[in-house]
Amino acid sequence: MSLYSIWVLEYAYTNVFPKTGVLYGAHNQGSLKLAYCYTVIKGNGHVAMQDVGYNNKDYAREFADSLGLEKWQSPRTVLGEIGIKPEDVDTIFISHAHFDHFGNVYDFPNATFYIQEREISKFVWALSLPERMHFLLTGIDPGDILRGVELATQGRLVCIDGDMENVLPGIDLRAAFDTHTYGSMWVTVRNDGKPESQDTWVLAGDLAYQFENLGDSGKGGAPDSRYVPIGLAVGSQTNLLMVTESMIKAVGNETRRVIPPHEERIKNRFPSRITKDGLRITEICLADGARSMMV
Amino acid sequence: MTGLRQASGHAVPVVDGVDERLVAYAFAVEAIFAELRAIIGQLSGTFILLQTRRTHDLGELPALVRDRRDRAVERIDCLNSPEGRLADRGKLAQAVDHIDAAIVALRSMRHDRCHEQIVSVSARLRAAYRLMQDVCDHRIGLTMVDIGNACCACGKKLA
Numbered sequence: 001m002s003l004y005s006i007w008v009l010e011y012a013y014t015n016v017f018p019k020t021g022v023l024y025g026a027h028n029q030g031s032l033k034l035a036y037c038y039t040v041i042k043g044n045g046h047v048a049m050q051d052v053g054y055n056n057k058d059y060a061r062e063f064a065d066s067l068g069l070e071k072w073q074s075p076r077t078v079l080g081e082i083g084i085k086p087e088d089v090d091t092i093f094i095s096h097a098h099f100d101h102f103g104n105v106y107d108f109p110n111a112t113f114y115i116q117e118r119e120i121s122k123f124v125w126a127l128s129l130p131e132r133m134h135f136l137l138t139g140i141d142p143g144d145i146l147r148g149v150e151l152a153t154q155g156r157l158v159c160i161d162g163d164m165e166n167v168l169p170g171i172d173l174r175a176a177f178d179t180h181t182y183g184s185m186w187v188t189v190r191n192d193g194k195p196e197s198q199d200t201w202v203l204a205g206d207l208a209y210q211f212e213n214l215g216d217s218g219k220g221g222a223p224d225s226r227y228v229p230i231g232l233a234v235g236s237q238t239n240l241l242m243v244t245e246s247m248i249k250a251v252g253n254e255t256r257r258v259i260p261p262h263e264e265r266i267k268n269r270f271p272s273r274i275t276k277d278g279l280r281i282t283e284i285c286l287a288d289g290a291r292s293m294m295v
Numbered sequence: 296m297t298g299l300r301q302a303s304g305h306a307v308p309v310v311d312g313v314d315e316r317l318v319a320y321a322f323a324v325e326a327i328f329a330e331l332r333a334i335i336g337q338l339s340g341t342f343i344l345l346q347t348r349r350t351h352d353l354g355e356l357p358a359l360v361r362d363r364r365d366r367a368v369e370r371i372d373c374l375n376s377p378e379g380r381l382a383d384r385g386k387l388a389q390a391v392d393h394i395d396a397a398i399v400a401l402r403s404m405r406h407d408r409c410h411e412q413i414v415s416v417s418a419r420l421r422a423a424y425r426l427m428q429d430v431c432d433h434r435i436g437l438t439m440v441d442i443g444n445a446c447c448a449c450g451k452k453l454a
Contacts, residue, residue: 059440062433066442099440117347124340127333128359134329134441141440142336143424149339149417152346153410159347 002191003170004043006201006284007082007293008261011053012036012072013279021231022209022262035280036069036100037261039203040082040089041189043287046168047084048091049111050187050203050261055103055141073277075107081275082293093173095205096181097123098139105147113151114167116175117159119183120145126182126234136234169193174250176243178235180206186243188250191285201257201284202247206230207240208260214244220256220269223248259284320377321435323370327387328437330367331427334360334394335420338401342413353401360398367391386426393423 017034019026039050054063056072063069075086086107094102094115105113123145126136151157164173170193176184186204190197208214209230215223229240251257256269264280266272271294272282283294341356368391374384397419404412424439431437 058428062431062438062440066433066438099442117344120340120343124337124344127337127340128355131329134333137336138441140336142332142339143428143439145336145339145343146417146420146424149342149346149413149420152343153413153417157343157347159343 001193002043002199002285002288003193004041004189004191004285005287005290006189006203006259007040007042008037008259008266008282008284009040009078009081010035010037010280010282011075011078012056012069013264014068014070016068023212024229024231024237033264034209034262035264038075038078039259039261040079040084041171041187041203042082042084043290044169046090047088048093048168048171049089049108050093050205051095051101052092052104052108054100055143058143059099059103071278073279075104077277078275078279081281091168093167093185093187093203094119095186095203095207096184097144098181098206099141099144100139101205102144102148103141105144105151112156112158113148114158114160114164114173115148116177116183116185117161118175118177119181120148120159122182138232138234170197174246176207177239179239179243180230180233180235182234184235186247191287198252200251201259202251204247204258204260206262207243207247208258209262210260211255211263211265213260214248214255214258216255220254222253223255316377317380317435320375320380321432321437323374324383324387324430324437327367327370327374328427328430328439330363330370331387331390331394331423332439332441334363334367335424335427338394338397338416338420342416346413353404357398357402360394360401364391364394364398383430386430390423390426393419393426397423 013033013035015033016031018031019029038053041048079086087110089108089111092108092111092113094113097119148157162175167173170190172188174186174188176186184207186202186207189201191199212228213230215225215227217225227241227244229237233240247258248255266282267280270282270284272280273294274280337360371384371387376383397416400412400416428439431439
Protein backbone atom coordinates (compact mmCIF):
# COMPACT_ATOMS: atom_id res chain seq x y z
CA MET A 1 0.00 0.00 0.00
CA SER A 2 1.23 3.52 -0.83
CA LEU A 3 -0.88 6.32 0.54
CA TYR A 4 0.79 9.32 -1.08
CA SER A 5 2.52 10.56 -4.19
CA ILE A 6 5.42 12.93 -3.58
CA TRP A 7 6.86 15.41 -6.07
CA VAL A 8 9.65 17.94 -5.62
CA LEU A 9 8.88 20.98 -7.78
CA GLU A 10 11.50 23.51 -8.76
CA TYR A 11 10.11 27.05 -8.97
CA ALA A 12 13.39 28.96 -9.47
CA TYR A 13 17.10 28.35 -9.28
CA THR A 14 20.47 30.01 -9.11
CA ASN A 15 23.64 28.87 -10.80
CA VAL A 16 25.91 30.81 -8.46
CA PHE A 17 25.24 29.45 -4.98
CA PRO A 18 28.52 29.26 -3.03
CA LYS A 19 29.39 25.71 -2.10
CA THR A 20 30.34 26.76 1.40
CA GLY A 21 26.70 27.65 1.97
CA VAL A 22 25.57 24.07 1.52
CA LEU A 23 28.56 22.22 2.94
CA TYR A 24 30.13 23.77 5.98
CA GLY A 25 33.85 24.19 5.43
CA ALA A 26 33.81 23.99 1.63
CA HIS A 27 35.48 27.38 1.39
CA ASN A 28 36.86 28.67 -1.88
CA GLN A 29 35.41 25.71 -3.75
CA GLY A 30 33.34 27.77 -6.13
CA SER A 31 29.63 27.68 -6.66
CA LEU A 32 26.96 25.29 -7.79
CA LYS A 33 23.42 25.26 -9.06
CA LEU A 34 20.92 25.42 -6.22
CA ALA A 35 17.35 24.51 -6.99
CA TYR A 36 14.60 26.37 -5.11
CA CYS A 37 11.77 23.91 -4.61
CA TYR A 38 8.67 23.05 -2.68
CA THR A 39 7.35 19.53 -2.20
CA VAL A 40 3.84 18.23 -2.84
CA ILE A 41 2.38 15.26 -0.97
CA LYS A 42 -0.86 14.09 -2.53
CA GLY A 43 -3.12 11.25 -1.57
CA ASN A 44 -5.60 9.91 0.94
CA GLY A 45 -7.94 12.80 0.07
CA HIS A 46 -5.36 15.51 0.72
CA VAL A 47 -3.04 17.81 -1.17
CA ALA A 48 -0.27 18.93 1.16
CA MET A 49 2.97 20.82 0.64
CA GLN A 50 6.19 21.42 2.43
CA ASP A 51 6.88 25.15 2.07
CA VAL A 52 5.59 27.71 -0.43
CA GLY A 53 8.55 29.49 -1.99
CA TYR A 54 9.36 33.20 -1.99
CA ASN A 55 7.45 36.40 -2.66
CA ASN A 56 8.36 37.13 -6.25
CA LYS A 57 5.72 39.82 -6.60
CA ASP A 58 7.58 42.15 -4.25
CA TYR A 59 11.16 40.97 -4.62
CA ALA A 60 11.70 39.59 -8.11
CA ARG A 61 14.30 42.14 -9.21
CA GLU A 62 16.04 42.23 -5.85
CA PHE A 63 16.48 38.46 -5.65
CA ALA A 64 17.59 38.28 -9.26
CA ASP A 65 20.25 40.93 -8.66
CA SER A 66 21.35 39.89 -5.19
CA LEU A 67 21.06 36.12 -5.28
CA GLY A 68 21.21 35.31 -8.97
CA LEU A 69 17.77 33.71 -8.85
CA GLU A 70 16.19 33.08 -12.22
CA LYS A 71 13.30 31.35 -14.01
CA TRP A 72 10.79 31.95 -11.18
CA GLN A 73 7.34 30.66 -12.00
CA SER A 74 4.18 31.02 -9.94
CA PRO A 75 2.68 28.19 -7.92
CA ARG A 76 -0.20 28.11 -10.40
CA THR A 77 2.22 27.35 -13.21
CA VAL A 78 4.47 25.00 -11.27
CA LEU A 79 1.68 23.01 -9.60
CA GLY A 80 -0.12 22.91 -12.92
CA GLU A 81 2.63 20.64 -14.20
CA ILE A 82 1.27 17.91 -11.90
CA GLY A 83 -2.37 18.77 -12.43
CA ILE A 84 -2.90 20.70 -9.21
CA LYS A 85 -4.17 24.23 -8.57
CA PRO A 86 -3.05 26.30 -5.55
CA GLU A 87 -6.68 26.31 -4.34
CA ASP A 88 -6.53 22.49 -4.13
CA VAL A 89 -3.85 22.60 -1.43
CA ASP A 90 -5.41 22.00 1.99
CA THR A 91 -2.34 21.64 4.23
CA ILE A 92 1.09 23.26 4.23
CA PHE A 93 4.01 22.43 6.51
CA ILE A 94 6.40 25.36 6.92
CA SER A 95 9.83 23.89 7.56
CA HIS A 96 11.12 27.27 8.77
CA ALA A 97 10.38 30.96 8.33
CA HIS A 98 13.10 31.96 5.85
CA PHE A 99 11.90 34.08 2.96
CA ASP A 100 12.19 31.31 0.37
CA HIS A 101 10.02 28.93 2.39
CA PHE A 102 7.34 31.14 3.97
CA GLY A 103 7.12 33.99 1.46
CA ASN A 104 4.23 33.03 -0.76
CA VAL A 105 1.37 32.18 1.59
CA TYR A 106 -1.15 34.43 -0.18
CA ASP A 107 -1.21 32.10 -3.15
CA PHE A 108 -2.83 29.31 -1.13
CA PRO A 109 -6.27 30.52 -0.03
CA ASN A 110 -7.59 27.21 1.27
CA ALA A 111 -4.63 25.80 3.13
CA THR A 112 -4.02 25.42 6.84
CA PHE A 113 -0.40 26.17 7.67
CA TYR A 114 1.66 24.37 10.32
CA ILE A 115 4.76 25.96 11.84
CA GLN A 116 6.71 25.42 15.05
CA GLU A 117 5.71 28.00 17.65
CA ARG A 118 9.38 28.27 18.62
CA GLU A 119 10.16 29.57 15.13
CA ILE A 120 7.91 32.55 15.85
CA SER A 121 8.67 33.06 19.53
CA LYS A 122 12.44 32.96 19.14
CA PHE A 123 12.20 35.29 16.16
CA VAL A 124 10.39 37.76 18.39
CA TRP A 125 13.05 37.25 21.04
CA ALA A 126 15.91 37.77 18.57
CA LEU A 127 14.31 41.03 17.46
CA SER A 128 14.55 42.31 21.02
CA LEU A 129 18.34 41.99 20.86
CA PRO A 130 20.56 44.89 19.82
CA GLU A 131 21.20 45.44 16.10
CA ARG A 132 24.70 44.00 16.41
CA MET A 133 23.09 40.60 17.11
CA HIS A 134 20.82 40.67 14.09
CA PHE A 135 22.77 38.08 12.14
CA LEU A 136 20.27 35.86 13.94
CA LEU A 137 17.51 37.33 11.77
CA THR A 138 19.16 36.69 8.42
CA GLY A 139 16.76 35.55 5.77
CA ILE A 140 13.52 36.40 7.53
CA ASP A 141 11.14 38.93 6.02
CA PRO A 142 8.98 40.64 8.67
CA GLY A 143 6.36 40.87 5.95
CA ASP A 144 6.05 37.08 5.97
CA ILE A 145 5.47 37.15 9.71
CA LEU A 146 2.91 39.90 9.16
CA ARG A 147 1.11 37.69 6.67
CA GLY A 148 1.20 35.00 9.33
CA VAL A 149 -0.90 37.30 11.53
CA GLU A 150 -3.61 37.27 8.88
CA LEU A 151 -3.45 33.50 8.64
CA ALA A 152 -3.76 33.22 12.42
CA THR A 153 -6.71 35.63 12.40
CA GLN A 154 -8.40 33.43 9.82
CA GLY A 155 -7.72 30.35 11.93
CA ARG A 156 -5.39 29.00 9.24
CA LEU A 157 -2.11 29.03 11.15
CA VAL A 158 -1.42 26.23 13.59
CA CYS A 159 1.59 26.73 15.84
CA ILE A 160 2.78 23.41 17.18
CA ASP A 161 5.21 22.70 19.98
CA GLY A 162 7.57 19.86 19.12
CA ASP A 163 6.73 16.65 17.32
CA MET A 164 3.27 15.95 15.98
CA GLU A 165 2.30 12.52 14.74
CA ASN A 166 -0.38 11.92 12.16
CA VAL A 167 -0.90 15.58 11.33
CA LEU A 168 -2.41 13.84 8.33
CA PRO A 169 -2.71 10.05 8.33
CA GLY A 170 0.80 8.63 8.05
CA ILE A 171 2.47 12.06 8.06
CA ASP A 172 4.43 13.27 11.07
CA LEU A 173 6.10 16.58 11.83
CA ARG A 174 9.43 16.42 13.63
CA ALA A 175 11.01 19.33 15.47
CA ALA A 176 14.61 20.31 14.78
CA PHE A 177 15.10 23.04 17.34
CA ASP A 178 18.14 25.30 17.26
CA THR A 179 19.54 23.98 14.02
CA HIS A 180 19.30 25.93 10.75
CA THR A 181 16.78 28.10 12.58
CA TYR A 182 15.32 28.07 16.08
CA GLY A 183 12.15 26.23 15.14
CA SER A 184 12.96 24.22 12.02
CA MET A 185 11.05 21.06 11.35
CA TRP A 186 11.13 18.09 9.00
CA VAL A 187 8.38 15.87 7.66
CA THR A 188 8.11 12.08 7.63
CA VAL A 189 5.73 10.35 5.26
CA ARG A 190 5.04 6.76 6.39
CA ASN A 191 3.70 5.76 3.03
CA ASP A 192 2.37 2.38 4.16
CA GLY A 193 0.57 4.13 7.01
CA LYS A 194 2.09 1.82 9.59
CA PRO A 195 3.52 3.01 12.91
CA GLU A 196 6.68 0.96 12.24
CA SER A 197 6.82 1.84 8.61
CA GLN A 198 8.92 0.03 6.01
CA ASP A 199 8.25 2.76 3.45
CA THR A 200 9.16 6.09 5.01
CA TRP A 201 10.25 9.21 3.17
CA VAL A 202 11.77 12.20 4.94
CA LEU A 203 11.43 15.72 3.57
CA ALA A 204 14.43 17.51 5.03
CA GLY A 205 13.62 21.16 4.31
CA ASP A 206 16.85 23.10 4.76
CA LEU A 207 18.29 20.67 7.28
CA ALA A 208 20.13 19.11 4.36
CA TYR A 209 20.95 20.75 1.05
CA GLN A 210 23.11 18.09 -0.56
CA PHE A 211 23.65 14.36 -0.37
CA GLU A 212 27.00 14.97 1.31
CA ASN A 213 25.24 16.56 4.28
CA LEU A 214 23.71 13.10 4.87
CA GLY A 215 27.00 11.22 4.71
CA ASP A 216 25.99 9.95 1.29
CA SER A 217 28.92 9.82 -1.11
CA GLY A 218 26.60 8.93 -3.96
CA LYS A 219 25.34 5.43 -3.41
CA GLY A 220 22.17 6.37 -1.54
CA GLY A 221 22.45 3.51 0.91
CA ALA A 222 23.65 3.63 4.50
CA PRO A 223 25.81 6.68 5.30
CA ASP A 224 29.32 5.91 4.03
CA SER A 225 31.05 9.15 4.94
CA ARG A 226 30.91 11.75 7.65
CA TYR A 227 27.89 13.95 8.00
CA VAL A 228 28.76 17.48 6.91
CA PRO A 229 26.46 20.17 8.30
CA ILE A 230 25.01 22.89 6.13
CA GLY A 231 26.57 26.34 6.17
CA LEU A 232 24.00 28.45 8.03
CA ALA A 233 22.87 27.62 11.53
CA VAL A 234 21.57 30.13 14.04
CA GLY A 235 21.40 27.10 16.31
CA SER A 236 24.36 24.74 16.31
CA GLN A 237 26.23 22.35 14.08
CA THR A 238 25.91 19.75 16.83
CA ASN A 239 22.15 19.92 16.70
CA LEU A 240 22.24 19.74 12.90
CA LEU A 241 24.23 16.52 13.04
CA MET A 242 21.92 15.04 15.68
CA VAL A 243 18.91 15.79 13.53
CA THR A 244 20.65 14.32 10.50
CA GLU A 245 21.12 11.12 12.47
CA SER A 246 17.42 11.13 13.38
CA MET A 247 16.36 11.62 9.78
CA ILE A 248 18.59 8.77 8.59
CA LYS A 249 17.29 6.46 11.28
CA ALA A 250 13.70 7.34 10.39
CA VAL A 251 14.25 5.90 6.91
CA GLY A 252 15.98 2.76 8.11
CA ASN A 253 19.47 4.00 7.19
CA GLU A 254 18.67 4.36 3.50
CA THR A 255 19.94 7.87 2.71
CA ARG A 256 18.19 8.08 -0.68
CA ARG A 257 14.90 8.26 1.24
CA VAL A 258 15.88 11.58 2.83
CA ILE A 259 14.95 14.23 0.28
CA PRO A 260 16.84 17.56 0.33
CA PRO A 261 14.59 19.78 -1.81
CA HIS A 262 17.47 22.08 -2.84
CA GLU A 263 19.57 19.17 -4.16
CA GLU A 264 19.86 19.33 -7.95
CA ARG A 265 21.07 15.74 -8.21
CA ILE A 266 17.82 14.14 -7.04
CA LYS A 267 17.04 14.14 -10.74
CA ASN A 268 19.63 11.38 -11.09
CA ARG A 269 17.87 9.16 -8.56
CA PHE A 270 14.21 9.66 -9.29
CA PRO A 271 12.18 10.14 -12.47
CA SER A 272 12.45 13.78 -13.52
CA ARG A 273 11.60 16.03 -16.42
CA ILE A 274 12.20 19.64 -17.38
CA THR A 275 9.13 21.77 -18.02
CA LYS A 276 8.67 24.19 -20.91
CA ASP A 277 9.72 26.93 -18.46
CA GLY A 278 13.07 25.23 -17.85
CA LEU A 279 12.24 23.99 -14.35
CA ARG A 280 12.55 20.47 -12.97
CA ILE A 281 9.79 18.22 -11.70
CA THR A 282 10.98 15.16 -9.75
CA GLU A 283 8.66 12.29 -8.91
CA ILE A 284 9.74 10.66 -5.66
CA CYS A 285 6.98 8.06 -5.38
CA LEU A 286 3.41 7.41 -6.46
CA ALA A 287 0.38 6.51 -4.43
CA ASP A 288 -1.47 3.34 -5.36
CA GLY A 289 -3.31 3.95 -8.62
CA ALA A 290 -1.85 7.43 -9.13
CA ARG A 291 -0.76 8.55 -12.56
CA SER A 292 2.85 9.45 -13.24
CA MET A 293 3.45 13.10 -14.04
CA MET A 294 6.56 12.38 -16.03
CA VAL A 295 4.72 12.33 -19.34
CA MET B 296 27.39 42.29 -9.98
CA THR B 297 26.78 42.94 -6.33
CA GLY B 298 29.43 43.83 -3.79
CA LEU B 299 29.43 44.45 -0.09
CA ARG B 300 30.04 47.84 1.50
CA GLN B 301 30.66 48.25 5.14
CA ALA B 302 30.13 51.07 7.62
CA SER B 303 29.92 50.85 11.37
CA GLY B 304 30.43 47.11 11.09
CA HIS B 305 27.28 46.57 9.05
CA ALA B 306 27.71 45.02 5.61
CA VAL B 307 25.25 46.22 3.00
CA PRO B 308 25.06 44.63 -0.44
CA VAL B 309 25.35 47.39 -3.05
CA VAL B 310 25.25 47.16 -6.80
CA ASP B 311 28.43 48.45 -8.39
CA GLY B 312 28.31 51.85 -10.01
CA VAL B 313 25.90 53.51 -7.57
CA ASP B 314 26.66 57.12 -6.52
CA GLU B 315 28.71 57.18 -3.32
CA ARG B 316 26.52 59.94 -1.83
CA LEU B 317 23.57 57.64 -2.27
CA VAL B 318 25.44 54.87 -0.53
CA ALA B 319 26.10 57.14 2.46
CA TYR B 320 22.41 58.06 2.53
CA ALA B 321 21.51 54.39 2.40
CA PHE B 322 23.46 53.73 5.57
CA ALA B 323 21.50 56.44 7.34
CA VAL B 324 18.18 55.01 6.16
CA GLU B 325 19.23 51.45 6.95
CA ALA B 326 19.57 52.42 10.61
CA ILE B 327 15.93 53.54 10.51
CA PHE B 328 14.90 50.43 8.59
CA ALA B 329 16.54 48.25 11.21
CA GLU B 330 14.33 49.72 13.93
CA LEU B 331 11.10 49.69 11.94
CA ARG B 332 11.67 46.17 10.58
CA ALA B 333 12.23 45.00 14.12
CA ILE B 334 9.06 46.70 15.36
CA ILE B 335 6.93 45.18 12.60
CA GLY B 336 8.46 41.78 13.20
CA GLN B 337 8.05 41.95 16.98
CA LEU B 338 4.45 43.09 16.81
CA SER B 339 3.53 40.59 14.10
CA GLY B 340 5.16 37.66 15.82
CA THR B 341 3.59 38.60 19.12
CA PHE B 342 0.15 38.87 17.54
CA ILE B 343 0.52 35.39 16.12
CA LEU B 344 1.43 34.04 19.53
CA LEU B 345 -1.38 35.94 21.26
CA GLN B 346 -3.89 34.34 18.93
CA THR B 347 -2.51 30.85 18.94
CA ARG B 348 -1.82 30.79 22.68
CA ARG B 349 -5.08 32.61 23.43
CA THR B 350 -3.34 34.84 25.94
CA HIS B 351 -3.31 38.56 26.71
CA ASP B 352 0.20 38.77 28.13
CA LEU B 353 2.31 41.21 26.17
CA GLY B 354 5.23 41.18 28.61
CA GLU B 355 7.79 43.90 27.98
CA LEU B 356 6.89 44.29 24.33
CA PRO B 357 5.27 47.75 24.51
CA ALA B 358 8.35 49.23 26.21
CA LEU B 359 10.75 47.56 23.77
CA VAL B 360 8.78 48.76 20.78
CA ARG B 361 8.52 52.28 22.22
CA ASP B 362 12.33 52.50 22.57
CA ARG B 363 12.86 51.40 18.96
CA ARG B 364 10.20 53.75 17.75
CA ASP B 365 11.81 56.72 19.52
CA ARG B 366 15.22 55.92 18.04
CA ALA B 367 13.70 55.67 14.58
CA VAL B 368 12.01 59.06 14.97
CA GLU B 369 15.29 60.69 16.08
CA ARG B 370 17.02 59.33 13.01
CA ILE B 371 14.21 60.34 10.66
CA ASP B 372 14.40 63.89 12.03
CA CYS B 373 18.11 64.00 11.13
CA LEU B 374 17.70 62.45 7.68
CA ASN B 375 19.10 64.54 4.86
CA SER B 376 17.62 63.11 1.67
CA PRO B 377 19.42 63.71 -1.63
CA GLU B 378 17.73 64.67 -4.88
CA GLY B 379 15.51 61.85 -6.05
CA ARG B 380 14.90 60.58 -2.52
CA LEU B 381 13.09 63.58 -1.06
CA ALA B 382 9.89 61.67 -0.47
CA ASP B 383 11.59 59.07 1.71
CA ARG B 384 11.50 61.08 4.90
CA GLY B 385 7.76 61.67 4.65
CA LYS B 386 7.09 58.00 3.92
CA LEU B 387 9.15 56.85 6.85
CA ALA B 388 7.40 59.37 9.10
CA GLN B 389 4.04 58.06 7.91
CA ALA B 390 5.20 54.52 8.63
CA VAL B 391 5.93 55.61 12.20
CA ASP B 392 2.44 57.13 12.42
CA HIS B 393 0.94 53.78 11.50
CA ILE B 394 3.14 52.03 14.02
CA ASP B 395 2.08 54.53 16.69
CA ALA B 396 -1.55 53.73 15.95
CA ALA B 397 -0.75 50.03 16.20
CA ILE B 398 0.95 50.56 19.57
CA VAL B 399 -2.07 52.48 20.89
CA ALA B 400 -4.33 49.66 19.78
CA LEU B 401 -1.94 47.17 21.32
CA ARG B 402 -2.17 48.89 24.70
CA SER B 403 -5.96 48.84 24.56
CA MET B 404 -5.78 45.09 24.00
CA ARG B 405 -3.75 44.44 27.11
CA HIS B 406 -6.75 43.12 28.98
CA ASP B 407 -9.18 42.38 26.23
CA ARG B 408 -9.20 42.11 22.46
CA CYS B 409 -11.57 41.46 19.64
CA HIS B 410 -11.18 40.32 16.08
CA GLU B 411 -11.71 43.82 14.72
CA GLN B 412 -8.88 45.19 16.87
CA ILE B 413 -6.47 42.56 15.61
CA VAL B 414 -7.49 43.22 12.01
CA SER B 415 -7.03 46.95 12.60
CA VAL B 416 -3.54 46.52 14.06
CA SER B 417 -2.61 44.15 11.25
CA ALA B 418 -3.78 46.71 8.69
CA ARG B 419 -1.69 49.45 10.34
CA LEU B 420 1.40 47.29 10.30
CA ARG B 421 0.81 46.37 6.65
CA ALA B 422 0.51 50.06 5.82
CA ALA B 423 3.80 50.78 7.59
CA TYR B 424 5.43 47.87 5.77
CA ARG B 425 4.18 49.10 2.39
CA LEU B 426 5.57 52.58 3.03
CA MET B 427 8.94 51.07 3.87
CA GLN B 428 8.77 48.99 0.70
CA ASP B 429 8.26 52.21 -1.24
CA VAL B 430 11.55 53.48 0.18
CA CYS B 431 13.37 50.20 -0.50
CA ASP B 432 16.08 50.10 -3.13
CA HIS B 433 18.08 46.91 -3.20
CA ARG B 434 20.75 48.60 -5.36
CA ILE B 435 21.80 50.58 -2.29
CA GLY B 436 21.10 47.82 0.21
CA LEU B 437 17.73 49.04 1.47
CA THR B 438 15.70 45.88 1.72
CA MET B 439 12.98 44.40 3.86
CA VAL B 440 14.64 40.99 3.86
CA ASP B 441 18.10 41.13 5.39
CA ILE B 442 20.23 38.69 3.42
CA GLY B 443 23.46 40.56 4.04
CA ASN B 444 24.97 37.71 6.00
CA ALA B 445 23.08 34.84 4.41
CA CYS B 446 25.28 32.17 2.90
CA CYS B 447 23.69 32.79 -0.49
CA ALA B 448 24.25 36.55 -0.51
CA CYS B 449 27.73 36.58 -2.00
CA GLY B 450 26.83 34.22 -4.79
CA LYS B 451 26.67 36.94 -7.42
CA LYS B 452 30.24 37.98 -6.63
CA LEU B 453 31.42 34.60 -7.80
CA ALA B 454 29.71 34.93 -11.16
